[in-house]
Amino acid sequence: MLVFFMWHYLEHITSIGPRTTGSPENEVLTVRYLLEQIQLVEQQSSDAHKISVDVQRPTGSFSIDFLGGFTSYYDNITNVVVKLEPQAGAQHAVLANCHFDSVPNSPGASDDAVSCSVMLEVLRVLSTSSETLHHAIIFLFNGAEENVLQASHGFITQHPWAGLVRAFINLEAAGVGGKELVFQTGPENPWLVQAYVSAAKHPFASVVAQEVFQSGIIPSDTDFRIFRDFGNIPGIDLAFIENGYIYHTKYDTADRILTESIQRAGDNILAILKYLATSDMLASSSEYQHGNMVFFDVFGLFVIAYPSRVGSIINYMVFLAAVLYLGKKLLQPRHKTACYMKDFFCGLGITLVSWFTSLVTVLILAVFVSLIGQSLSWYNHFYVSVCLYGTAAVAKIVFVHTLAKRFYYVDTSQQYLGELFFDIALSVHCFSLVTLTSRGLCLAFVSAVWVAFPLLTKLLVHKDLQQNGAGGKFLGTYLLGLLIPYLYALYLIWAVFEMFTPILGRSGSQIPPDVVLASILAACVMVLSSYFITFIYLVRSTQRTMVALTLVCTLTFLLVCSGTFFPYSSNPANPKPKRVFLQHVTRTFHDLEGSVTQRDSGIWINGFDYTGMSHVTPHVPEINDTIRAPCEEAAPLCGFPWYLPVHFLIKKNWYLPAPEVSPRLRPHFRLIAKEKTPWDSTRLTFETTGPSHISLYIRTHQGSALTQWSLGSGTPVTSKGGDYFVFYSHGLQASAWQFWIEVQVTEEQPGGMVTVALAAHYLSGEDKRSPPLDALKDKFPDWTFPSAWVCTYDLFVF
Structure with missing residues (x-):
């Protein structure tokens, strides 16, 4: 893949300007440029391939439940469709889709000219290769996606090549550059996820993103829905998610998309399309429709994927191991068991009270900030939200448990309390694990990670803890065991805030964004604090921690109330309009x-x-x-x-x-x-x-x-x-x-x-x-x- 060509395509498309459906810029200039580049590709094509080009002008209508439900009607919109196939032809095809139209008043570099540029280069590379494809690849450059997915509907319901398609890859954007996230797959075609796992050179995928997106929390939709619902075709949905602040604005220009983003996307799409076009499964993809997949990348290095039914078995096995560990406490002598049960439920109550009061505290702060007109103070300075709501949430949790330690667990040993609150945290994650699994949610694997690794670590250091107490060696091993769930949680949390923070700046005037962000931060603090509550009972004093957290929170609150942090920025390097x-x-x-x-x-x-x-x-x-x-x-x-x-x-x-x-x-x-x-x-x-x-x-x-x-x-x-x-x-x-x-x-x-x-x-x-x-x-x-x-x-x- 040559970045030079992709940049060449991208700069030419965006130089046309905003490309609204129905405008000469979209219907004539962009279409003419695409056809010129496709003609050049045809001239360079290898004898192993045959290229067919069609300009489709469909008319049609459909209803959709996006944004509360409405009906769409389109007339004479434009699709540029290219079919690359073996010289002898092909009975089956994989579809790659991008859209070259843009929202009004935006050059639409990331959404979605860059994807069309990548597709043009993938077409060029594949067509010049002497390697024969088993199946056709259809490249759909659609000209009316921003018109609520009209052009993809026109293709999949009316184009004669649509009947060949057995799977698709949809290239989208919710931000500008960065990694392209796989945030939707299926429905129920595990082999497609396995294809991505096997082929993608720079994986970035999460079933968590899929289930969050499909829940409707994010007010957006893609052509994935059209191909799935109207074509009954399985697929993969990818999107750039970084820097959503300038998505759908005049700042969405070619120069803001990093070279490595284009290269990474090109490498991934080329590898996946080549893999699918030579796959034996593509021809009979409907036969492999059996259940969902649990899939997630590990820090962008590789992807772990397995069927959801296997995931359910793993989750219940992890849950059973935790139950056996906790059940062992009940096999102690009766007087010890009674004492443990009493302390366990009291500790659980204290933990739940600390989390509830933490949530109430940050919500009070968020509502007050919203009422005085300082909402979104963190929009241009994200650290403000952490310093205000994050520190408040942590401080309240530490405060409640410090009171419990000082006035309730007066003469109880630190080692016993450390074990007790570890068991409480384990129980909470076990409850989350079994609840999510029983509801069929693939994201339950996250709770499994939070149960399995801490439990395994606890079992490994249990004997050392009994013999030597909660010393340095124990703490080192314990923290090392918690490293995996905490690192992965922080990795997920980064992705969540990368996507949700810009969305809160365009989510309407009815939803107080500070309340939403404060709630998300409080939930993150609850998860991250679960096993660290133990250390409140192991350390001698939390006074310095409380003072530091209170000072940071108070100072930030005063600065926010005074209007120090302006929500928006016109900084050319990093605008947040x-x-x-x-x-x-x-x-x-x-x-x-x-x-x-x-x-x-x-x-x-x-x-x-x-x-x-x-x-x-x-x-x-x-x-x-x-x-x-x-x-x-x-x-x-x-x-x-x-x-x-x-x-x-x-x-x-x-x-x-x-x-x-x-x-x-x-x-x-x-x-x-x-x-x-x-x-x-x-x-x-x-x-x-x-x-x-x-x-x-x-x-x-x-x-x-x-x-x-x-x-x-x-x-x-x-x-x-x-x-x-x-x-x-x-x-x-x-x-x-x-x-x-x-x-x-x-x-x-x-x-x-x-x-x-x-x-x-x-x-x-x-x-x-x-x-x-x-x-x-x-x-x-x-x-x-x-x-x-x-x-x-x-x-x-x-």
């Missing part, structure tokens, strides 16, 4: 007779984090609480032009009055047919034309219900707010969009049966700009990233 959406909109509301009842224009402002506009107001004083956007209760989604149905996450927004917008391509929406069906419902057929991106909102009135429509599977899907949301996009050329809905009326109302609203988004070209929008955008400080565009909103009642 605040994200803001600015939409210059003209809204028009019509009544049942078609008359205009309300018309206004303004710039609708959304800050995508909890601080709202509090930091921006000193720089742009016209944005303050006097222009907080009121919710139009009678209109779907409060009567504002949501790009996606995220209104339940972002309820703090502002509406600054501004002149009307006048895009050249104005949207047109009309009812072209209204008819009664034999099953006594009313079918309304609509036609609309407009820009490449349109959001459609539908709300049925009291006494009416939406029963069918011509979109998706035919069954209407509501969003989380109860309204219906349809996301529409098209390529450069598209015919008028026609669709119908059927409304069942059980009780007629004077105000009509359904409200339909249409928001047209101008995300590229001259129509996306307006003088008032540019003027407001220029006022924003350099530590913000205001993403701005023009839109219209029209509401109709039928």
